[in-house]
Amino acid sequence: EAQVTQNPRYLITVTGKKLTVTCSQNMNHEYMSWYRQDPGLGLRQIYYSMNVEVTDKGDVPEGYKVSRKEKRNFPLILESPSPNQTSLYFCASSLGTGGHQPQHFGDGTRLSIL
Amino acid sequence: SQQGEEDPQALSIQEGENATMNCSYKTSINNLQWYRQNSGRGLVHLILIRSNEREKHSGRLRVTLDTSKKSSSLLITASRAADTASYFCATDRYPSGGSYIPTFGRGTSLIVHP
Numbered sequence: 001e002a003q004v005t006q007n008p009r010y011l012i013t014v015t016g017k018k019l020t021v022t023c024s025q026n027m028n029h030e031y032m033s034w035y036r037q038d039p040g041l042g043l044r045q046i047y048y049s050m051n052v053e054v055t056d057k058g059d060v061p062e063g064y065k066v067s068r069k070e071k072r073n074f075p076l077i078l079e080s081p082s083p084n085q086t087s088l089y090f091c092a093s094s095l096g097t098g099g100h101q102p103q104h105f106g107d108g109t110r111l112s113i114l
Numbered sequence: 115s116q117q118g119e120e121d122p123q124a125l126s127i128q129e130g131e132n133a134t135m136n137c138s139y140k141t142s143i144n145n146l147q148w149y150r151q152n153s154g155r156g157l158v159h160l161i162l163i164r165s166n167e168r169e170k171h172s173g174r175l176r177v178t179l180d181t182s183k184k185s186s187s188l189l190i191t192a193s194r195a196a197d198t199a200s201y202f203c204a205t206d207r208y209p210s211g212g213s214y215i216p217t218f219g220r221g222t223s224l225i226v227h228p
Contacts, residue, residue: 004156033216035218040220041220042202042218042219042220042221043157043202043218044218045215045216045217048215058215059215059217090156090157092156092157097214098144098145098206098214099143099144099145099146099147099204099205099206099214099216100144100145100162100164100206102147102159102162103147103149103157103159103204103216104159105156105157105158106156107154107155107156108154108155108156
């Protein structure tokens with residue numbers, strides 16, 4: 001089954017403790033991205049990747065890192081999480097770049113930073 | 115920065131009625147997509163309309179695009195309780211020096227009462 005898998009689904013942690021949210025897709029998609037969803041703000045893109053070893057900042061990249069060492073994986077790293085990063089995070093992928101490609105979303109990771 | 119904005123923010127209707135939600139955007143686009151998000155889940159792609167198209171259908175969904183008014187509408191006909199979800203429009207944005215960034219609105223929350 002074609003899917004985007006995120007782990008963990010839920011995480012409660014404390015300020016400053018490094019964490020990684022994994023994302024994997026099995027569709028051989030080139031384009032992958034991370035979003036955060038906050039009430040009243042909709043989805044905002046954090047980082048995206050057009051292919052292996054090619055990443056770039058989205059609209060809200062501060063406090064986050066990403067890497068794309070393999071085509072299928074695109075982990076999101078919070079080196080020193082802070083409470084303002086408490087949010088619902090989504091990973092998405094699409095076959096290619098460009099707004100004509102539909103994106104496939106994971107089921108989300110709910111992060112709470114205390 | 116917010117590109118698409120959905121209207122209304124919330125919509126409550128009875129089963130069998132039609133639901134119409136609108137999306138306005140600020141800058142020229144090449145494509146516009148609509149997504150659905152069930153509570154606690156990731157977004158699911160519904161339909162894509164290109165800038166040179168005026169109307170598109172998919173099952174009970176009808177999407178229109180008016181590039182002169184920079185707006186789009188999503189019509190769900192004969193709604194069902196299972197249509198209860200949030201609906202988002204997404205437009206493509208190309209910041210200077212960067213690649214394509216899909217930009218989502220804040221969404222319309224639709225409740226369909228049985």
